Amino acid sequence: MTVDNNQHLAEIGEMNGPKEKLIRMCRQNPLALISAVVILLMILLAILAPVIAPYGEAQQDLAERLQPPSAAHLFGTDELGRDVFTRILYGSRISLVIGIIPSAISLAVGILMGLSAGYFGSWVDYLIMRLADVMLSFPSLLLSMVIMFTLGRYANSVLCIFIALSMVGWASVARVVRSHTLSLKEEEYVEAAHSIGVSSPTILVRHILPNCVPSLIVLYTLNVPSCILSESTLSFLGIGVQPPMASWGLMINQSKQFLFTKPWLALAPSITIMIVVLAFNFLGDGLRDVLDPYLQRG
């Protein structure tokens, strides 16, 4: 970093509160703003699916099988005569929930693990970080597949995906939190808090965690789309969400056999996935630019 430039920027009050940062992001990066709107809209659609959907979730009409898009069926119908638009609306419930909840679980677990590892050091650190190494060594898809394989018969497929994706996701969060904790531990104000007898949990929660928040927001925002992608990939391979439930990946899987003759069947869920994932990625990118310029891009 050039010392002088930054000095100047710092001196004119360039560093300021989170609200200003968000406003600045919206102004500099309209794409992030649009993405936020798109995400909110998708969540709204998912909540209101029963109200908006023109047909029932599993309502079949065998006479109307494999219809191309029309006024009656906005995105056409599938091989059982179900309305694709309706299926996408209902699918968004599963896909979004699978994006949002496992990310939150892995965030919570990752924070706990990362804080303990960074703060307590020694064997706690070693143990946790080797465990994280183990998790990160697995190709995530294969790990999810193994978990689905193991738990697939015990529990509902959506629950299995929750568990699989949470197990995959926590390790990278833990790494980030740990490295933040390590560097913050050396800061004078933490040592000062220590010296006046503030307890370790208080220091962790009051002093260290708040400093990780910007990175965590960014990590979370970028973890959601990767969970959505993982779900759709698992469902695409036939080991994720099980029919008759609707999820975007499952819809693509089912339309695979008609890919060359009736491409619209695959197109509608594909485009939906892309829009949602892009929106989250753009938003995460924008947030990172204003919140945490030093977090590595991925």
Next chain:
Amino acid sequence: MKQVISRLASMVIVLIGVIALIFIMLRIVPGDPVTILLGEHYSQETIDRLTQAMNLDKPMIEQFFYYITHAMRGDLGVSYTMKRPVTELILQAFPYTLRLALMGVAFAWTIGLISGIISAITQNKATDRLFMTFSLAGVSLPIFMSALLLQYLFAFRWKLLPLTSSGSLVSMILPAIALGWNSAGTIARISRSSLLDVMQADYIDTARAKGLSKRAVILRHALKNSMLPVITMMALQFSSMMSGAVITESIFSIPGIGRLATQAIQNRDMPLLQGTVLFTTVLVILGNLVADLLYSVLDPRIRKAV
């Protein structure tokens, strides 16, 4: 030297952890493997004999020890459904996966680095925005979708390349692009931001102050430094590449390791699944080691440490 040992020790610990985790996860699976193997019309005696032969009656820790010692000798057990040694199946499938992965990596790195560097040099100009939008799209596109898209366009519509892969070089082009696309986006984004970061460094000012042209500054001073985080990312890419290979192989019907894993799940073939997951994970761990070594070659500060 001390670091080398601790690095290797960590690797071994991680490896044992990996095996243990797979082992435990697969042992809590419901459904008796013997029944899967035999079907349901065998006498209890046959079942007992086989259970004994497969060590399934022993305590889990003993089974684990047995598995590890045998795995070290390259014996990963026998596939339930294919009735052949898992090691043999894996070695037969590996060349396909290796070729796919190498081509995918080559694609990802060439495209990713070139577009990342061009973006960084033309920061905030039209080319930069174009490349970065494409990269983000690449990151946002799941591999199975890009694979289907490529299949549809290049194989079905324009009939330029074969739909499925026989393992020949030409038939691997589409799968390799599908596999590498995603990573290319990631690499482009990282190399761009890393290069921009490095361009802020003090030694860049020094280089310019001694009279180097912009091009020389980038080529001789910035590029090598900016590759360091990209190499770190490469290590993480190994693992996602292996994930990607599973999907790509399934879509393009490539008889590689990923396909083997998918089949193992579908047929509930535990030894095969265990073996393929273990094998790919070892590949990832070795890949990380290579990345570490490469990093230390590029960065003299840690050269002694590794």
Next chain:
Amino acid sequence: MNSEKILEIRDLHTSFFTDKGVVRAVNGVDLEIGPGQIVGLVGESGCGKSMTARSVMGLVRFPGKIESGSIRLNGKELTGLTEKELRSLCGDEVSMIFQEPMTSLNPVLRVGRQVQEAVLVHNQSISRKDARKQVIDMFERVGIPEPEQRYNCYPHELSGGLRQRVMIAMAMICRPRLLIADEPTTALDVTIETQILNLMQQLCRETQMSVLIITHNLGIVAEICDYVYVMYAGRIVEHAPVFELFDHPAHPYTRGLMASIPQIGRNPEYLHTIPGVVPNLLHLGEGCAFAGRCDCAVDRCSRELPEMVHVREDHASRCFIISDAEFS
């Protein structure tokens, strides 16, 4: 007169165009350096002294820009030169040493190669071998022990003082007419500091090179400078020969700076500090930027910008009340 000067800066304006507004880091600076002269540029951090130097070297980064003014090196105008033309001068006729020897050398290249590069880029006809020879000779001159071995070292293998010697070698290798040293010793230990300053002084005498040394440390100025410019909030507020400045500081800011130097034998309780902080360069008012912190400020000071007024022949100050200065 112009042609005698090595460096002549006239009414230089360098500003940063941020989304908050325009930051006038360098706001009409005039500065001259004669041949063989060691000139100090003194001020608090953020007052624009580094930006003045960076403007000369063409190292002002986005969103900063030289808005107007003239920079002449050996009578040759630098503003308006193309990047290529400017680069051919940098490192050859004018070179620069930076504050942080830790980060100013490329960590992944051998130090010898980094210095050799400076030779090669300005002398296309020289062979690599001869360039290497030159580098090793220069290493020896700047007091690097075992120059042959050090040539192949990486920066992290050298101490801070050695690294700064490498930086000096790099800056000196093409025998520039002017060396700009931006806080060259701030990051070093006091004992090393003296060595480096002595080295610079000695090299300057030997080669008749001029030096512009940027610092916030008046001790350094007293030690090696011939002439001093004092800078405050983007403007030069006073300039004088070094003894003249120390004996008769005219500007209240300069007097404040002098008074804040702790001195042995004086009661430390009375160590003077200048009240207030450096003003925000984004919101500079009409008048004298120092008015808010100045003991002697009158109404006029915050409304009107004082002109540079000569106190003596070679000594000028930007203050309305310099008449009192000599008696303080």
